[in-house]
Amino acid sequence: MRVAVAYKWTSDPQEASVGTEGSIDWSRAKAGLSQYDPVAIELARRLADETGGEVVGVTAGAAAAGSPIACKTALSRGVDRLVVVTDDSLGGAGTTAVAEVLAAAVRHIGDVDLVVTGDSSMDIGAKMVPTVLAGLLGWPAVADVTAVTSGGGGVHVEREAPGGVEVLEITGSAVVAATADAAVPRVPGMRDLLAAGKKPVEHLQLSDLGLPDASSQVTVRASSRPDTKVRKGQMIDAADPEAAAGELVSALRLSGAL
Amino acid sequence: MSTDTWIVVGGQPGIANLVEAARSLDASVTAAVVGPRSLADSVAASGVDRVVWFGEDREAPVEAYATSVAAEVAAAEPRVLLGGRHPAERVLLGAVAASLRAVVLTGAQSVSIEGADVVVVQAVFGGIAEQTVAVTGPLALVLDGGAVPPLCDPVPVEEVDAAPMAMTVIENRPSEFEVIDLAAAPRVVCVGRGLKAEKDLTLIESLAGAAKAEVACSRPLAEGLSWLGKDRYVGSSGQHIAPELYIAVGISGQLQHMAGVRDAVTIVAINSDPEAPIFAEADYGLVGDLYTLVPAITDALS
Ligand SMILES: Cc1cc2nc3c(=O)[nH]c(=O)nc-3n(C[C@H](O)[C@H](O)[C@H](O)COP(=O)(O)OP(=O)(O)OC[C@H]3O[C@@H](n4cnc5c(N)ncnc54)[C@H](O)[C@@H]3O)c2cc1C
Ligand SMILES: Nc1ncnc2c1ncn2[C@@H]1O[C@H](COP(=O)(O)O)[C@@H](O)[C@H]1O
Numbered sequence: 001m002r003v004a005v006a007y008k009w010t011s012d013p014q015e016a017s018v019g020t021e022g023s024i025d026w027s028r029a030k031a032g033l034s035q036y037d038p039v040a041i042e043l044a045r046r047l048a049d050e051t052g053g054e055v056v057g058v059t060a061g062a063a064a065a066g067s068p069i070a071c072k073t074a075l076s077r078g079v080d081r082l083v084v085v086t087d088d089s090l091g092g093a094g095t096t097a098v099a100e101v102l103a104a105a106v107r108h109i110g111d112v113d114l115v116v117t118g119d120s121s122m123d124i125g126a127k128m129v130p131t132v133l134a135g136l137l138g139w140p141a142v143a144d145v146t147a148v149t150s151g152g153g154g155v156h157v158e159r160e161a162p163g164g165v166e167v168l169e170i171t172g173s174a175v176v177a178a179t180a181d182a183a184v185p186r187v188p189g190m191r192d193l194l195a196a197g198k199k200p201v202e203h204l205q206l207s208d209l210g211l212p213d214a215s216s217q218v219t220v221r222a223s224s225r226p227d228t229k230v231r232k233g234q235m236i237d238a239a240d241p242e243a244a245a246g247e248l249v250s251a252l253r254l255s256g257a258l
Numbered sequence: 259m260s261t262d263t264w265i266v267v268g269g270q271p272g273i274a275n276l277v278e279a280a281r282s283l284d285a286s287v288t289a290a291v292v293g294p295r296s297l298a299d300s301v302a303a304s305g306v307d308r309v310v311w312f313g314e315d316r317e318a319p320v321e322a323y324a325t326s327v328a329a330e331v332a333a334a335e336p337r338v339l340l341g342g343r344h345p346a347e348r349v350l351l352g353a354v355a356a357s358l359r360a361v362v363l364t365g366a367q368s369v370s371i372e373g374a375d376v377v378v379v380q381a382v383f384g385g386i387a388e389q390t391v392a393v394t395g396p397l398a399l400v401l402d403g404g405a406v407p408p409l410c411d412p413v414p415v416e417e418v419d420a421a422p423m424a425m426t427v428i429e430n431r432p433s434e435f436e437v438i439d440l441a442a443a444p445r446v447v448c449v450g451r452g453l454k455a456e457k458d459l460t461l462i463e464s465l466a467g468a469a470k471a472e473v474a475c476s477r478p479l480a481e482g483l484s485w486l487g488k489d490r491y492v493g494s495s496g497q498h499i500a501p502e503l504y505i506a507v508g509i510s511g512q513l514q515h516m517a518g519v520r521d522a523v524t525i526v527a528i529n530s531d532p533e534a535p536i537f538a539e540a541d542y543g544l545v546g547d548l549y550t551l552v553p554a555i556t557d558a559l560s
Contacts, residue, residue: 013384013386014384014386016383022387022388022389024386095355095362096355096356099356100359123384124383125364125383125384126363127343127348127364128351130352131348131352131355132352132356134324134356135324135328135354135355135357136356138325140322140324140423141321141349142345142349152428159345160345161430162270162437163432164430164433165431165433166427167431168426169425169426169428170425171425180477180481180482181481181482181484218361218363218391218393219391220390220391221377221392223387223389223390224387224388225387226381226385226387226388229520231525231538232541232542233541234541234543236542238545238546241546242554242558245551245555245558248542249555249559252503252524252526252542255524257503258503
């Protein structure tokens with residue numbers, strides 16, 4: 001089985017700082033593999049091993065997504081080869097633009113049986129790239145997937161449903177988005193990192209895929225730092241737990257919270 | 259492109275927020291419904307102008323209708339598409355957005371029409387900033403679906419022929435966890451990774467019992483550790499709640515967690531680390547070991 005895995009090279013908004021006018025400064029945020037994408041890579045690896053297939057990593061982003069460190073990070077976690085599409089316009093690209101690039105990359109790879117994605121990206125986190133990607137490819141999609149195995153001439157996919165787990169059989173190519181805990185990702189060792197340096201990476205530009213630049217269709221009119229509720233911020237000395245508990249309970253009763 | 263709004267409904271009836279947002283746009287509202295006939299009937303009485311229903315098939319999951327829904331909705335060339343946050347709803351909305359090459363946004367706090375633009379105020383990047391954005395082309399919004407809308411006079415249900423994709427439900431396994439509605443709880447005790455072992459949940463349950471509160475958790479406890487059901491975790495990708503009282507125990511207060519509880523009336527934080535970010539967003543903070551503080555507070559309440 002040829003399994004493609006979509007991963008994002010990006011930064012954690014927690015490390016960005018927001019100015020009073022809502023401008024976002026990412027300069028101190030370190031780039032890395034989006035938090036939940038190693039889970040997708042692990043799932044893809046296991047499925048490929050089970051079926052004797054290969055794992056092809058795909059990513060779309062600004063130049064940094066094609067840097068040696070970014071490629072090694074993905075390849076050291078069990079990906080066999082990479083298709084990396086970079087363009088300046090992909091840096092802040094929206095969900096649909098990203099999905100279009102990934103769809104073109106999946107077609108470019110050819111004969112892909114399954115695309116596995118992470119749950120949500122660390123920055124945008126819309127959980128929509130996989131579903132739009134499936135729509136563009138005309139393939140079935142399932143989100144919140146906890147397990148994938150081969151079976152029934154395709155795959156068996158477990159997913160969470162209200163009140164339980166459902167097992168779906170899908171014939172033909174599909175896109176699945178893993179939950180954050182679908183697999184425990186491996187921690188790459190020295191040997192994996194060395195081997196990663198020797199694996200093939202195909203670098204593509206948008207024009208190689210016949211795509212225009214991913215200029216945004218969204219105009220930002222205003223930005224602001226969200227008004228957070230003003231909190232009391234009252235610290236209760238907890239050196240004596242009983243006294244602290246008593247003080248908390250009376251304060252909550254007094255303010256009507258209890 | 260028309261000026262119409264479409265709501266994409268996938269398998270569950272909690273769509274009050276979608277109907278309300280759609281109605282506020284002053285345009286015709288059509289719902290595309292995948293699921294049992296009873297769902298189509300309930301949507302028909304939710305205040306929309308039209309209901310298009312894709313028929314019933316016991317074995318096909320909601321997602322199997324994605325291409326049929328995409329074709330039907332795209333043919334109407336709507337300006338705004340609305341869908342809920344559940345996985346199957348996202349799959350349907352994604353397929354429609356793909357057919358229309360629509361811009362997809364999440365985290366919208368409001369949406370309005372200004373001339374040729376659809377204007378959205380949205381929280382971005384996990385809520386660190388807020389942006390007002392304008393989109394001219396078709397726009398797909400993922401919103402919290404909300405409750406089941408109150409019933410009003412029904413419109414007819416129009417059934418369309420649909421060809422489900424090749425996917426079938428072959429097994430159903432009930433969950434070990436009961437299904438709860440956290441958003442309805444007036445008080446919530448929320449526990450995080452400060453708890454060392456699953457058996458220690460009894461401490462948290464006792465506190466919740468004494469405070470007449472529901473038990474909730476941070477994401478790692480529901481996903482990963484599986485100590486609690488996934489409908490109990492609070493945050494940007496979990497439940498969004500606004501209880502009267504929120505007691506956070508052993509939770510650091512990361513951005514994605516706080517995004518789900520920012521609207522709580524009163525927040526209490528218990529954490530052994532005085533530097534934990536949760537204290538900056540708390541009304542009352544207690545620095546200390548939850549293993550001594552939680553029993554003490556439970557006692558003080560009883
Ligand atoms: C895209 C994305 C979406 C996410 N969505 C969510 C979401 O919806 N909800 C969510 O919760 N998280 C979400 N997360 C994860 C989030 O970033 C944090 O990792 C998570 O909230 C941390 O959980 P925690 O506070 O329980 O654990 P930790 O951050 O590990 O904090 C544990 C805390 O317990 C304290 N502690 C330890 N021992 C004790 C003790 N004995 N007594 C008292 N205190 C103690 C520690 O000081 C620490 O502050 C998301 C992440 C990403 C990238
Ligand atoms: N730029 C990208 N390149 C490759 N994969 C991506 C990209 N953006 C999102 N994805 C995949 O889609 C998942 C969901 O992302 P999102 O819809 O942004 O929350 C991620 O976990 C990745 O697997």
